Amino acid sequence: MNIGVISVQIVSISSLKGGVGKTSVTSGLVSAALSAGLRTLVIDLDxxxxxxxxxxxxxxxxxxxxxxxxxxRRIDLQDHVRVAPWVGIAAKNDSSGERRVLDIIGGSATTGLYDRPDLSTRDIRRLETLLARTTEYDMVFIDCPPSFSGLTRMAWATSDDVVLVAEPGLFSVAGTERTLRALRMFSAAFAPHIMTGYVVANRVRADFPEHSYRVDEMRQMFGDVLLEPILPEYYEWQQVQGAAYPIHYWPTAEARAAAARFDELLGKIQHSPKTPPAA
Ligand SMILES: Nc1ncnc2c1ncn2[C@@H]1O[C@H](COP(=O)(O)OP(=O)(O)OP(=O)(O)O)[C@@H](O)[C@H]1O
Ligand SMILES: [Mg+2]
Known part of the structure; x- marks a missing residue:
């Protein structure tokens, strides 16, 4: 979203299927942004x-x-953002003394009011209106619920880029293909500013032939839209999430490897090529 000369990049992470790793991918990207010193806002729309x-x-x-x-319309966002507890973790682990900006607007069940298929165009624009005057951040990440109902459409109407998360399984791959189509139709009708629709493959197990087959299928189906690297199944992931820790500051080799992948993914999403979603 361009506000005067200042450009805030808004990225939403979604999938129509539940439990494929939207929240996990969002938290990995946010952790990468924190570690890279980007001024970041997180919105938990689920x-x-x-x-x-x-x-x-x-x-x-x-x-x-x-x-x-x-x-x-009546909200000054800065009166409501909360400093994410991850800032304290980064400060403790980082000797550079660099001041990190990571704010969050938390989720709550109240959001469910808007998760309806019949949301009006005016209501779909609510998040865009809320973020319209935001200039304090380099990036905004929005975690979406698992549906193409009101909330996901609200996020898409606001986003510059959309990341779709897919597991390497038949239904997830087919669902992602349908979602990309829905994204293109939505973009044409409501959000011509959406620049890129990406796919991130998550929970890929190298020892499962079915997963290798599905990843190859995704590479053929989605081409450059499928971002590399793919994300493996991480055995420590739930422990890291349970401790409410950013992956970049978890002190194991697996976490460092995961963090490096999220750095690469963030590098590809940030300053993304400004082209419409692939036809
Ligand atoms: N790469 C991964 N390795 C290991 N576990 C993972 C990975 N990605 C996600 N998980 C686990 O899978 C579960 C579902 O992930 P997550 O909550 O991120 O999915 P989601 O798409 O946000 O779900 P929902 O649709 O309910 O919002 C969680 O327990 C999470 O820890
Ligand atoms: Mg989630």
Whole structure:
């Protein structure tokens, strides 16, 4: 989104299928942005608020995105953002003394009010209105619920780039293909500013022939839209999430390898080539 000469890149992470790793991929990208020193805002649009939990944010309805969406024109976002607890973890582990900016607007069940298939065009624009005057950040990441209902459409209407997460299974690959089509149609009707639709393959096991087959299939189907590197199944992932830790600051070799992959993915998403979603 261009605000005067200042450009804030808004990226939403979604999939129509549940449990494929949207929240995990969002948290990995946010961790990469934190470690890279980007000024970052996170919006947890899922009524289940898993990302808020994974980032150690105590849940309150007050200041949650559901509350703010009710009156987007009257809100100064900076009065409602909360400093993400990950900033403290980064500060403790980082000797550079560099000041990190990572803010979050937490999720809450209130958001569920907007997760309807019949959301009006005016309502779809609520998040865009809320973010319209935001200039404090380099990047905004939005974690979406698993549906193409009101909330995901609200996120897409606001985004410059959309990341679709897919597991290497038949239904997930087919679902992602349909979602890319839905994204192109949505973009044409509501959000001509959406620059890129990406696919990230998650939870890939090198020892599963079916997974290798599906990843090859995705490479053929999606071409450059499928981002490399793919993300393997990480055995420590749930432990890291359970500790509400950013992967870049978890002190194991597996976490370092995962962090490096998220750095690469962020590098590809950031300053993305400004072309419409592939036809
Ligand atoms: N690469 C991975 N390696 C290991 N576990 C993973 C990986 N990605 C996700 N998971 C685990 O899979 C589960 C579902 O992931 P996650 O919550 O990120 O999915 P989601 O798409 O956001 O789900 P929902 O649709 O409910 O929002 C979580 O327990 C998470 O820890
Ligand atoms: Mg989720």
């Amino acid at each position: 009524p289940h608020a898993d990302l808020s939990t994974a980032m150690g944010l105590p849940s309150t309805r007050e200041h949650s995105i559901g509350d703010l969406l009710k009156r987007p």
